[in-house]
Amino acid sequence: MPPTPATIIQKPYVISEIIHETPDVDIFRFKASDSTKLGFDPGMFVMITYSNPETNEKIARAFSIASAPNSDTLEFFIHMIHGRFTSHLDTAKVGETYYMTGPYGQFRFIPQEDKKVLFIAGGTGLAPMMSMLRYVNDLHSDNDIVLIYSVRFPNEIIRKQELADLESKIKLKTVVTVTRPQEGDGWTGEKGHISTDTVKKYAPDFAERKVYICGPLNFTKAMHDVCTAIGIGEDRIKADVWG
Ligand SMILES: Cc1cc2nc3c(=O)[nH]c(=O)nc-3n(C[C@H](O)[C@H](O)[C@H](O)COP(=O)(O)OP(=O)(O)OC[C@H]3O[C@@H](n4cnc5c(N)ncnc54)[C@H](O)[C@@H]3O)c2cc1C
Known part of the structure; x- marks a missing residue:
């Protein structure tokens, strides 16, 4: 412990x-x-x-x-x-x-309390989520985690290999979305800003999940709005505000 x-x-x-x-x-x-x-x-x-x-x-x-x-x-x-x-x-x-x-900080994740979670991260906002994922792995905990991670370009993905490795070790589904895809960048994954459709597509059981949001101030605000627009209550959303 x-x-x-x-x-x-x-x-x-x-x-x-x-x-x-x-x-x-x-x-x-x-x-x-x-x-x-x-x-x-x-x-x-x-x-x-x-x-x-x-x-x-x-x-x-x-x-x-x-x-x-x-x-x-x-x-x-x-x-x-x-x-x-x-x-x-x-x-x-x-x-x-x-x-x-x-x-x-009050942006704290207790794996034993929040079994099903949705992490929404933008850029370096991945940092607290990475601490959470590494901790779940260290504990061999069975938390069910969906991570939706937004970056501008494919080469901005932080700890790409480690995220892929974690998917095989813990119950994690990672979705990276690239907001500024370029011709010839080879990106075949999700593109564009995270929307209500993105959440519905990758975490259809969002109503059962506790949501953690972290990133730049505008990102955090936008993601909070995305979550409330699909009916996720304030009591189920935790946001780390960096502004
Ligand atoms: C709770 C919390 C956690 C945080 N965690 C992290 C973290 O894990 N990683 C991290 O990188 N930061 C994090 N930050 C932000 C960090 O604290 C600093 O604000 C940041 O590193 C900038 O500090 P600075 O002194 O270099 O910039 P400052 O001199 O304070 O200037 C920063 C301001 O200048 C503007 N700015 C100038 N140039 C740029 C640029 N090129 N791009 C964007 N904005 C620009 C921005 O508006 C910004 O607000 C966190 C903030 C908080 C409140």
Whole structure:
């Protein structure tokens, strides 16, 4: 079992790996400076603080944890938009220290409580869902999961192979939809924005599922509207708002 969540910690973590995952997204893995594990439920986030060694200026941003609670590393999917925080990550190197504070958030998935779920993710909004999927796999839990994942281009799919592997390990059906398919990109899967029809087609039993939505603010709002338009009650929708 993972450590019990709720204890908020603040401590240094060291970058252990950086993966250039897609043209715009880097995966950062961090290890704690000691052997204690951060207790969290999948879906939660931490504040990562960068402290400028010359000016001592501090800047913090929220990032959803993509690793499972049992993992030795904390993993994040970071959209490298070259903003105030992410521009520091552009030049970050393995071995550098950042400070983590957390975990925070009500966007929490308890596999024992929500047996049938629909995950709707856009871009790096896959991060909390990946934590949830990895956790279900670690627990060998029999949750029935449909993941509808929206990206602009086929080369923006994060952890494509791992998602395919998970489909053979847990009760997961993944549907990727590409919103800006290009001539000659070889994409033969679902195309266009996620609509009420997409949900009805891939999760026809949506009324029995708890829905988790995560992505950019406009995406989250649009997906919330899609769900309510087909009669999914507010009490069955959980959305992580990043805006
Ligand atoms: C709970 C929570 C969880 C989050 N989890 C994640 C996560 O897992 N992964 C992740 O990548 N982010 C996540 N975010 C967003 C993250 O906290 C930062 O807002 C983001 O990394 C940008 O920070 P920044 O300092 O680099 O940009 P800032 O300097 O703060 O500027 C960001 C703003 O600039 C605009 N902008 C500028 N350039 C671009 C561009 N090229 N593309 C898009 N917008 C642009 C956007 O409007 C954006 O709001 C999360 C936010 C919250 C609240």
